[in-house]
Amino acid sequence: MKAKDVMTANVVSVSPDHSVRHAARIMLDHRISGLPVVGDDGRLVGIVSEGDFLRRSELGAPAFPPGEARDYVKGHSWKVADLMTSDVVMADEETPIERIVVLMQEHGIKRIPVMRGQRLVGVVSRADLLRVIVAAKFHDDTAAGDDAIRRSILTRLQKDAGVKGDALTLTVSDGLAHFSGTVSSQSERDAVRVVAEGVRGVKGVFDHLYLAHP
Structure with missing residues (x-):
């Protein structure tokens, strides 16, 4: 699945010459937490998000000492161009959603503009990724028995969860999975349960495991 498959295509945007108050009103009206900023030539020039508003003078922003002129500008200017983040992390419409997720995690951001060449064609937000999870179908090719x-x-314990299971004993009877033995951490214990619960045909999971270092 790619960015173009999950993005929101009808993107609401603002101009860098719009007022900060106008941008805030659009975000409230559309119930969104960020807006692409698009210049007169149609090119993406920045992003303005809720976080950019946190040090606004209207909210009681502090006086900034010498050397923090940029912070003063962001806190007091009326123009979106002065408030927005111009160093934007972008993605091509063919970018896999796995890469989108990595970019969001690496940069601590909530949305990524999607480009077709120099043109903005959509935005992938965390909400769009949640929709992917909700719509996902359960696929499991485990044979019966x-x-x-x-x-x-x-x-799957070893391949997907990284649990070797050398000290585990697993028995399955009539779809009921019984685990005994030792795991090295609570995380491994949880992974054992989650892996088993995700296998088709499992009717119940019984944990008789011990922690090696409780």
């Missing part, structure tokens, strides 16, 4: 379920759980 207790033996197949057991093999699938053990394989």
Whole structure:
């Protein structure tokens, strides 16, 4: 799945020459937390988000000492151009959503503009990613039968969750998975349960595990 498959295409934007108050009103009216800023030539020049408003003078922004002139400008200017973040993290419409997620995590951002060449064609936000999760279908090619379920759980523990399971014992009877033995952490214990619960045919998971270092 790519950015173009999940993005919001009908993007609300503002001009760098719009007022800060106008941008805030648009965000409130559309119930969004950020806006692309697009110049007269149609090119993306920045992003203005809720975080940019936090040091506004209207909110009681402090007096800034010498050397923090930029902060003063962001706190007092009436123009979006002075408030926005101009160093924008962008993605092409063909960018896989896995890469979108990585970019959001690396840069601590909530939305990524999607470009087609120099033109803004959409925005992928965290809300768009939540819609992907809600719409996702459960896919599991595990064969029927207790033996197949057991093999699938053990394989996924190591391959997907990074749990070697050398000190684990797993028995599956009539779809009921029983774990015994030792795990090294509570996280591994939780991973064992989550992996087993995600395998088709598992009717219940019983944890008889011990922590090696409680």
